[in-house]
Amino acid sequence: MGYEHRKKIKAEDTNWAVEAHGLVKTFGDNRAVDGVNLNVRAGSIYGVLGPNGAGKTTAIRMLATLLRPDAGSAQIFGHDVVKEPQIVRQLIGVTGQYASVDESLSATENLIIFSRLLGLGRAEARQKARELLEEFGLTEAAKRPLKHFSGGMRRRLDLAASLIARPPLIFLDEPTTGLDPRTRNQMWDTIRQLVKQGSTVLLTTQYLQEADELADRIAVIDRGRVVAEGTVDELKTSVGSSSLHLRTQHPQDIEEARQTIERVLKVESNVSSIDGKISAPITDADRVTDLLISLREANIHLAELSVQKPTLDEVFLNLTGHGLENHSKQSGEVEEAAV
């Protein structure tokens, strides 16, 4: 049934799940969303990336009919969010940034109530709740009040509640913020699964890595404006490549290691005066193998080696000329990927 519907939509209205033009929302004199355009193809995962206060939540709330845009327009599968909100609501599932489930009730009760509101009969609702709880690994906790749920469980229940009607478009506002790495990976799998089943997902995140893992296309927003849009690769190239960081076991090797790097990688390198860490951009990942062999041949022992991806902060610096909130932390916190 759901598929038929989706097919029909695709045939009728090209294949845009979301088309937003010039969305604006102001709170007082704060232009929280300032002319945002978004086009999300049906069947894809679209990531909206931005720091705190960029306007991600505000933008999603407008698309999900929770907030009326001050200007601009948006269509969900061709249906206008302002003129046909009730139709749009039949096409979307929303998992907000903050848990939108009933704290005082149990997981089962929550799902049953949402199912009943969506038109399921008594027995159907019970069945649906059971199915979803099983799918999201919440069966054991089903009867407990949510007050005692962990953040991850709450998040999963929240997502489960958004999937009752199997909506063709799902909004996820920072689905993994506050989750531990294992739970985060589970959430990613769930999201991929949803798309495999034909849903479209629009998610927001503060992490480039998450957008990288999941999204087919990304919009970077800052201060209410889209500052970059494209595929993950396009975005990355615009930001610059990863960089290599290494430290030698013996300080006297630093200079030789540095020369080896510059010779093999054919790039400039830097040495940190604090901890003697050498860093260099990686233009061709293959050459890193050659570098490691050369270092071994020169009998230079390494204490530490890492490749750092461009951080969201670097994306921002590059795109907007200003960094994220914490300028002081800028050089300290980096996402590292061990080699």
Added chain:
Amino acid sequence: MSSPSIHPTTHHQLNKRTSFTQSVRNSLTMAYRGLLKIRRTPEQLFDVTFQPIIFTLMFTYIFGGAISGNVENYLPVIIPGILVQTVITTSIVTGVQLREDMDKGVFDRFKSLPIARIAPLAGALLADTIRYTIATVLTFTMGYIMGYQPDGGLGYVALSGLLVILCSWAISWIFAFFGVIARTASSVQGISMIILFPLTFLSNAFVPVKTMPGWLQWFVNMNPISHLVTAVRDLCNSGTFGWDLTISLIGAAVIVLIFAPLTVRSYMRQT
């Protein structure tokens, strides 16, 4: 994930508007939610349990002798008065709780679901009639324990209880409106008390109107609460009903007709 072929709710067709039957169904589901919440947190029934007991005891023994000569004679006067006062005061809680509830994330989900817009409000108000019922039963029970024997008989007493519950439900739309437009739950409580306190006390609920100064009598006789109290007294004490009952019902209807749409409109405007 279960196979995507079993979703009974996926959209056979997209409906532009919610039908009346859907509105009723959604409201009933939301009322069911309200009842579940009460069951989960029974301590929120504290006020409707103790207020009728304490107020009935207090007022009867304090004023009984002064106003009617003795407690026995005061009971037919005070029990209907206390009943109206207590149950209507209880309806303030509806507005306060609605405000608290709306600040929680779950209301975002209700707003994003394709349900009747009125359902979250109507459901909450409907569930609260259970509170009014508890207060009503307890007040009559207290009266009975203290020796109140209504001449109207049990049927009319039950009818008067229903009347009070109905009117309180109507009045709760006023507080629901405050709940929707106010910023904080405590301000709802504040505004509601300021309105309700004079209305319930400047009535014939506790004291005969004849003992009041002329200008006050004018207000008290106008006060719809007085008409409701009189209607309840007529039903309980003599099994009769008349103009006061009609006025009470008309008043209730007018309140709902004005405040229900107003409340729903403000609720929707916040989206």
